[in-house]
Amino acid sequence: MSSTTTAAAHDHHHHGPEKGLLRWVKTTNHKDIGTLYLWFSFVMFLIGGAFAMGIRSELLQPGLQLFEPQMFNQLTTMHGLIMVFGAIMPAFVGLANWLIPMMVGAPDMALPRMNNWSFWILPFAGTILLSTFFMEGGAPAFGWTFYAPLSTAFAPDSTDFFIFAIHLLGFSSIMGAINIIATVLNMKAPEMRLMDMPLFVWTWLITSFLLIGAMPVLAGAVTMMLTDRNFGTAFFDATGGGDPVMFQHIFWFFGHPEVYIMILPAFGIVSHIIPTFARKPLFGYSSMVYATASIAFLSYIVWAHHMFLTGMPVAGELYFMYATMLIAVPTGVKVFNWVATMWRGSMTFETPMLWALSFVILFTIGGFSGLMLGIVPADIQYHDTYFVVAHFHYVLVTGALWGIIAAVFYWLPKWTGKMYNETLGKVHFWWALVSVNVTFFPQHFLGLAGMPRRIPDYALQFADFNYISSIGSFSFALSFLLFTYIVVDCIRNGKPADARPWESAKGLEWTLPVPVAYHSFEEPPTRAEILAESQHS
């Protein structure tokens, strides 16, 4: 180990990666860090998935078989936290690291050392969060939304570790966002104008501003929790003049932008894949950019639609209902543009396209249930039921996660220089598609029929749909064994791929030879190259 470090220290001019484990610890390279983010998020996805399997096993049948209620609540809490902060968010940052420098014609990220730091915080934060399971009193058991006072006066001691972990995750996200903004605005090729940028870059640029706006608010919320728990303040305690509902306002002022943080980059990904396999330029490039910006703006002014039942005045309910319904407009524009891109194209259905097409349909279904939830009177019946669980899994699993998987298949040949097994990719897609719908579609019915969320046991009339949902979830989980095999098989045994493996793919990343060099663009691309690869020509 020490010999490798000495060798590296003497070689100031080498551009290849260091050898051994220290390469990954010390790396400041955007591709290495992207890889680290992606594998980290995949491990977290498997851990969060294991918690989901625990939840669905307990809910397979009525009665308590596997977990006591307190343990069940720990599982639902940690499933949510790990999936949001450990799996989905880092996966998108990993994609940004890999792709943004290549897409804007830059050699690397603007702030490479901070990039290393923002990744390496994550494993420690994740470990602290997961270690709470082994503490006296157990892990946090108050849901990923950690409403006070259940998360303050009534929470286990391990909550202080949870607060610290959230702070660390927040640092990491904010640094990642600063890095992306700096890279996009300062490192893009001098000849590239903002309206030449591909949509993945645009959506991530906008997402970064959401992160910078929202994460400090989350940090504020957990800091207030910390002082309420340990230093005698009463922000969320009515007996000391505080207000538990204020916690929800602060949380959702972070929480609503957060859900768009998890979906906007996926919009970008799909806007790359559909034009490629429809062999037609993206329809309405500039309206896509404006729609993304509108969604981001609206995401800051709709937070209280998560709180319609907290006792809000009717004027507040009306305002938040109208503002929420308005989000359907720019989101609709995006869906219509994707469909118009397909219209009179020349479509083929390789694995990334299958994921992208099913994204459009299933995310839209999640959008429909979101619109229904925005109607305040109807929300009285939907709120805190499985209808909500179905809704946010349609937008987060078949939305955000679908986007990530589509991106992995689409850019894997560029990252590895090798082709994955197309047949297995399609098998995995259909397997996952069927099982994800078997898992989550019946949950709409459960919610409408009156099953509240976050309960470990249920009345017997909910038994059939819970059984179906659990079976679907087991199948969905198993499909990711095949996914793992496909990715590992591609890295190890894949056939060499062309620099541009998809015949009509556009984007500067495809102009780089495979296997890609350690640094992306040593020389910035010319105006002609940028225009030839832009999405709007």
Next chain:
Amino acid sequence: MKLLLTLASAITALLSSKSVLAEYGLNMTQGITDISKDIYDLHMMVFWVCVAIGVVVFGAMFYSIIAHRKSKGAKAAHFHESTTVEFLWTGIPIIILIAMAIPASKTLIDIEVLDKADMTVKVTGIQWKWQYDYPEEGISFVSNLAQSSRDVVNGTPEEREAVNNDDTYLLSVDKHLVLPVDTTIRFLITSSDVIHSWWVPEFAVKQDANPGFINDAWAKPTEIGTYRGQCAELCGKDHGFMPIVVDVVSQADYAVWVETMQAEKVAELASATQVWTEADLVAKGETVYNANCSGCHQKDGSGIPGVFPAMIGSEVANGPAAYQLNLVINGMGGMPAFKMLSDSDIAAVITYERRSFGNNGSVVQPSDVTSAR
């Protein structure tokens, strides 16, 4: 198109068929108040609008997928911009949304604006039970998950089936909330510990119970019957085990019920002035303990290490009675206050805790509770 129509009519048949509804519970309840019916109509209207948009959008998409594929020799067109279409598909959704917002706003204002209620019930969420107070009638009681359900949570499927046939599994309680039919009832909803949410689907009432604040909601039930709901906001360990059962009865039956409850209260007050035997206190205490305390401290008194203290060998239960009286009546930290229980209930449960689980504390009489309050 014909296929779609068949599909749509099949779905309609599925949704409206009563037998399917009863068996699987596919759709939202229409409920038994005017508001709940309005909400159901609103829900169905928005649902069908979404279905219609879905049919158009996904229809266009699938047409494209089928007709414009390379394997069929489709050549890609090159159009990629049209300000006119962008305006159209921004404008048309706005019109549809306005059309949905109008009835939604109307129903919302109907829900939120209540001129005058005929009676008031105060609902207090407590980990993990509901307390109901009728301030005008002077009635107050606590409603717990029925012991029959609690006993079979860890039991066999057959046992749960048997309980379910007798009294709905997990949706049954020891004391029902009783309300008169065709009466406008105002609910004042609050909590004594964490946030709960009081939900009766048939009333279309779901309102958060926030500690330190009072929310209100109202309902005017129009049909006699028994209606069941659950706590809807995660409130800790036994969130899944605090159901709500409401009996809507005729106005005459309601008057009889009020009289019975008031008579019971008088008898209860009288019993609190007497001196009880230890055996009587322990026997009553066990019932009170299982309903109110076993959720945290466990039926066998073992507690949950690090969260809920054990009764076995407890310093409190073996120490001075005055300290334990104060703890049970007024609560402390995570321990909720139990001042809503009657003097004899509190005396009984404290005596049970001090004389069982191998403990050797002193006996507590109802009169001790009266003076400790």
